[in-house]
Amino acid sequence: MPANLTCPDCGTVYEAGPDEPWRCACGRGLEFTERPHPQGDPLPLHSLDTSEGLWTFFEFIPIEQHVTFYEGFTPIVDAPEWDAQFKLEYVFPTGSFKDRGATTTLSRAVELGVEKVIDDSSGNAGASIATYAARAGLEADIFVPADVKQSKLMAIQRADARPVRIEGTREDVTAACLRAVEGNAGGDDGAGTDGSSAPRQTGEGWYASHAWNPAFYAGTMTFAFEVAAQQGWTVPDAVVLPIGHGTLFLGAYRGFSLLNEAGIVDGMPRLLGAQAAGCAPIVAALGGDTVDADDAGTDIADGIRITEPARGTEILEAIEETDGDAIAVGGDPIETALDRLHRNGFYVEPTCAVAPTALEQYREAGVLDDDADVVVPLTGSGLKTL
Ligand SMILES: [Zn+2]
Structure with missing residues (x-):
């Protein structure tokens, strides 16, 4: 039986079906009534069968597998120039984490x-x-x-x-x-x-x-499971992610939260958001600086040009809960970062350069310690922007 839907704000339950509401009567985005997670200790990565990609984590997903290319388990690699690990989320059938x-x-x-x-x-x-x-x-x-x-x-x-x-x-x-x-x-x-x-x-x-x-977030949360599994079932100190609608940001938050609930890891990474100057509603809600001298961030980062994130309140909650933050970066640094990514072999789309740009600014501002263990997803392939 498909899982029913419920509203985390007012508690209304809606029966699953093709005509189920797409959001609650009160306006809030709906959730599944079920939050499954596995019992017992997780298998170490070397004995985990990852041949079904992100569906390796089916025990966490309140949906039956019907449509898949066995996508996921994207590589996580060292990026010495950034002193971070990049998770290559552009290695997917359609070239993006979506x-x-x-x-x-x-x-x-x-x-x-x-x-x-x-x-x-x-x-x-x-x-x-x-x-x-x-x-x-x-x-x-x-x-x-x-x-x-x-x-x-x-x-x-x-x-x-x-x-x-x-x-x-x-x-x-x-x-x-x-x-x-x-x-x-x-x-x-x-x-x-x-x-x-x-x-x-x-x-x-x-x-x-x-x-x-x-259902979309039930998929994006597998990002967190993969990061934890690839790091020996630990969590990094921080993850720096782009925020448009926040589909990956909230997925990461949900996934790491669920790992804690299941007793698989202990502690949350700080979730640090990256938006583009000129279109940074989350940064604005936090009272941060949303404009830059050139203010051309949104022209380059068209993939996150979202003025009203559907689940903005949830994004702010995730930032609050993880001692996170969100900053806006300008067009010039994004372009510089994109060139640098390409020169280092990361062939990504322009929007992808926003998070690595923010990482450097977080370090310069002292938000992140020099020795912090940081993961940054690179979210979309450069091949589609040709
Ligand atoms: Zn409601």
């Missing part, structure tokens, strides 16, 4: 008997959902801005998904997507057994949203 969430989200869609999935994304998430829908044999509509880059459109079309181009702002794209998800009845037909009026998915398809769907 595949972590796509394998679990499409698996959930199959579990629910969904026939068509819908997402709104102009970048890596759209390509990833389209690709995993192809693997599942499901139809997919991906809502994109009318001025979407040709290369990104191609990635969606190649997988036989249907791009739906919408004029206007990024927010207009999401609004059009939600109209398709909810159908004409909108949120008014939601009175279910719970009696609430949550926005149900009675329109053209199921919202495979990388920002809202808890």
